[in-house]
Amino acid sequence: MSGLIQDTDEHQAIRDSVGAITKRYGQEYFLERSRAGGDIDELWRELGDAGLLGVHLPEEYGGGGGGMAEAVVVVEELSAHGLPMLIWVISPAICGSILAAHADHEMKQKWLPGMADGTKKMAFGLTEPDAGSNSHNLKTTARRDGDGWLISGQKYYISAIDQADALLVITRDADLSGERSALSIFVVPTDAPGLTMQEIPTAIVSSDKQFTVFLDDVRVGPDALVGEAGRGLQQVFSGLNPERILVGAICGGIGRFAVEKASAYARDRKVWNTPIGAHQGLSHPLAESHIAVEVSRLATRHAAELADSDSPAVGEASNIAKFAASEAALKALDQAIQTHGGNGLSKEYGLSELWFVTRLMRTAPVSREMVLNFVAQTSLGLPRSY
The missing domain is CATH 2.40.110.10 (Butyryl-CoA Dehydrogenase, subunit A, domain 2)
Known part of the structure; x- marks a missing residue:
């Protein structure tokens, strides 16, 4: 399904690499391990071997030398295949970014190469x-x-x-x-x-x-x-803005996954010899969900570009991207479940089990209410409410 994001050749190569790996494992692998309380070590190590865990980390410490723009592609594509990986955001993104920005050489050498190749987590x-x-x-x-x-x-x-x-x-x-x-x-x-x-x-x-x-x-x-x-308050923001951006990426991927699943089902599922997608009661909500998801992806990419250019506007952009993406993903997922009818709650379709992790993103890493506080006070100059 086409979208508004137009990848560079490099970003398309990253996306293709992630897609090839995740297709070998599949969403069912991820869900089965998750239901059983197991790990996904094989997938994690393969992502590390392919250089997909440290794309944003410095080359001198085993990373790919890219930035948040590249990290967004990886995290979004994982989620777009039904594998929203919180640990990617936590270890290489938050912790890795803070260490890359503020740790001394010895600490970077001790931790960053392992984060990049998947042998260490934080x-x-x-x-x-x-x-x-x-x-x-x-x-x-x-x-x-x-x-x-x-x-x-x-x-x-x-x-x-x-x-x-x-x-x-x-x-x-x-x-x-x-x-x-x-x-x-x-x-x-x-x-x-x-x-x-x-x-x-x-x-x-x-x-x-x-x-x-x-x-x-x-x-x-x-x-x-x-x-x-x-100096920790200043240092921690080297990880918090990437966290918000990559939560936006997770949600953008989940939104894509949901809309694509629902659209395929609506094209194929027939009632009284008519595909259910021909009915505006289903097609319009899916179209609206697609629009919201694509707008959120643009906001997330913009926030990543601001982060990579050290723009002072990155705080506002990161919060807006996280807010827009989490709202869009939850709405898209709900509509996808509704489009599937009873099948939306079947484990076979892999939608309902994404509900709680998507709902979490409205609360974590910062609640929608705190984002609204930030925007009201910082962007609009309104009086502080707390």
């Missing part, structure tokens, strides 16, 4: 039970202990930490407590003494499970600090 620890994603209200603290730090606190809804080698954790710097925004970022191995995790049961069908993470006086050395102590 989880991201920002959200807390009482603070949500409000970084100004974090309670997890890091305090000096000799030449290192002791980290204590709790993180909530941390994706895929059971698969990860380390947690990139955002902390309040106890030694700079007089400064409201004094945050520090650390890489904490997941086998560090004092770090424990507890799974959060959810309705999401995904190989990437959710966890509460407890840090009880976890000691890290000086080599665990990312960048400069107390």
Whole structure:
């Protein structure tokens, strides 16, 4: 199905490479592993071997030397084949981008090549039970202990930490407590003494499970600090804007998947010898869904281009792309399920099991309400509501 996005030759090659790999595995592989609580290690490693996990990371550290524009193509195409992979957004995108921008050479050398080839994964620890994603209200603290730090606190809804080698954790710097925004970022191995995790049961069908993470006086050395102590608030945005952009890409792919599935079904399914797609009651909602999905894809690509050019407008564009794409994808998926009738709830068609992960994207990584707050206050200059 044609769309508004016109790929460069390089982007088309990336898209074709992703498509060839995902077709060998298929959506059913992804769903079966997810239902069983299993992993998708074979697919992950193959994506890494093909250079599709580190397309945006620096070449000197094993990446492809591209940017968010290339990452968007990979993540969207995975989702367009029915494989929305949260871990791609978390490990190479959020964590990889923060390390690439702010870590020293030794830390980059230790982690980035493994992220790029699929042999290492990193989880991201920002959200807390009482603070949500409000970084100004974090309670997890890091305090000096000799030449290192002791980290204590709790993180909530941390994706895929059971698969990860380390947690990139955002902390309040106890030694700079007089400064409201004094945050520090650390890489904490997941086998560090004092770090424990507890799974959060959810309705999401995904190989990437959710966890509460407890840090009880976890000691890290000086080599665990990312960048400069107390500068974490500025540093973390190197990962948050890519996160929003790539959630837009996930949703753009899911939207494409849903519209294409529904359109094929509406062309083939006949009632009283007439394809159901001939009826405007179905064709118009699908056309409207296609329009919304394509507009969101354009917004996501634009946000990626702004990120790659270090534009100051990237924050606004990333939030708008995430909002537009998550709304469009959920509407498209709902319409696709409706077009299939009862079959929309059948596992055979692979639609209903995408519902909860798509619905999650209206809430995570930032809720639609917080995006509206941002746009109202930043874009429109309206008074702050909080």
